[in-house]
Amino acid sequence: MESNTEVNLGKSIIVPSVQELSKEPIISIQARLDVEDCMFSELDRLPSACKDWGFFQVCMVLSCLNVVNHGVSTSLLEEIRTQIESFFKLPYEEKKKLWQQPNHQEGFGQLFVVSDEQKLDWSDMFFITTRPHDIRRDDLFDKLPTKLRGALETYSIEGKKLAMTILGYMAKALKMDAEEMRELFNDGVQTLRMNYYPCCPEPDKAIGITPHSDADALTVVFQLNETEGLQIRKEGRWVPVKPLPNAFIVNIGDIMEIVSNGIYRSIKHRATVNSTKEKLSIATFNSSNLDSELGPAPSLIGPDNPANFRRVPSENYFKEFFARKLNGKSYLDFMRIENGEGNTS
Ligand SMILES: O=C(O)CCC(=O)C(=O)O
Numbered sequence: 001m002e003s004n005t006e007v008n009l010g011k012s013i014i015v016p017s018v019q020e021l022s023k024e025p026i027i028s029i030q031a032r033l034d035v036e037d038c039m040f041s042e043l044d045r046l047p048s049a050c051k052d053w054g055f056f057q058v059c060m061v062l063s064c065l066n067v068v069n070h071g072v073s074t075s076l077l078e079e080i081r082t083q084i085e086s087f088f089k090l091p092y093e094e095k096k097k098l099w100q101q102p103n104h105q106e107g108f109g110q111l112f113v114v115s116d117e118q119k120l121d122w123s124d125m126f127f128i129t130t131r132p133h134d135i136r137r138d139d140l141f142d143k144l145p146t147k148l149r150g151a152l153e154t155y156s157i158e159g160k161k162l163a164m165t166i167l168g169y170m171a172k173a174l175k176m177d178a179e180e181m182r183e184l185f186n187d188g189v190q191t192l193r194m195n196y197y198p199c200c201p202e203p204d205k206a207i208g209i210t211p212h213s214d215a216d217a218l219t220v221v222f223q224l225n226e227t228e229g230l231q232i233r234k235e236g237r238w239v240p241v242k243p244l245p246n247a248f249i250v251n252i253g254d255i256m257e258i259v260s261n262g263i264y265r266s267i268k269h270r271a272t273v274n275s276t277k278e279k280l281s282i283a284t285f286n287s288s289n290l291d292s293e294l295g296p297a298p299s300l301i302g303p304d305n306p307a308n309f310r311r312v313p314s315e316n317y318f319k320e321f322f323a324r325k326l327n328g329k330s331y332l333d334f335m336r337i338e339n340g341e342g343n344t345s
């Protein structure tokens, strides 16, 4: 009998399993931030989350926020959510008083806009430096609604503690000198970026935030509502991140890739928009001290491990980063030392 003739009705590009790709790392923390020796209950998962993903979600953070005043933590997150929602609902006339100035990027507006021809992201943001105090722009901070200011002040303190805890564990996992990590970040620059993505009638034609990696070492994002949109680049695909309720999404930024000499990779990510649901988030960026020198940690380089990145003053690094159009990981590539160019000093 003749075999059936094979009929091919079409083809599709072969892709990996999205279910597998989206099995993202979730790390529970049981941390007491008021004591030195706090504990990651799942610390062993941290190195692979940082190497393979450059991102993870931290749950049970609630129990470590404001551990001294039990129960305050949930209300702090609630307060942050409520205050930021109202902030973006302020009349435009009020917002204009807090808009970016031509020579300064802090305030309402957008970052990384370098040409009038540039297509804008489908989002508004409010950007402010919160730490260290001496570089905070009090003239802007003091103009914020009183309740928002109070909530941000506490959130900034708790966010700093959380970041230092995670950075401490990263130093341990990297076998890096813990003191080097502390010195680099203890008085580090902390900036906050509140993001508002309005509904978009044609979401396929717009982007909430252009694909980018963050300039800092460690970004802690709190999604203020349940609208999805954050996507990370994994194995050549965009993978959606499903935020867990009251958890933080932590991602590795370019500074950590540099400090770890490339062992931990910053993650490229973007935010998409939605036709019926608005999205709100707050990102806390944790960077090195302004007066430090940025480069691979001395304890991680040597004759067998040459530096893969240049050393530059942190301040120059920030100025260069913010002077460019946001474009994937292009600035990190600029910091990279080409083969044979490196030195171990
Ligand atoms: O809004 C989000 O989910 C991501 C925000 C983000 O990537 C950023 O602010 O750098």
Ligand SMILES: [Fe+2]
Pocket (backbone or CB within 6 Å): 212, 213, 214, 219, 269
């Ligand atoms: Fe980001």
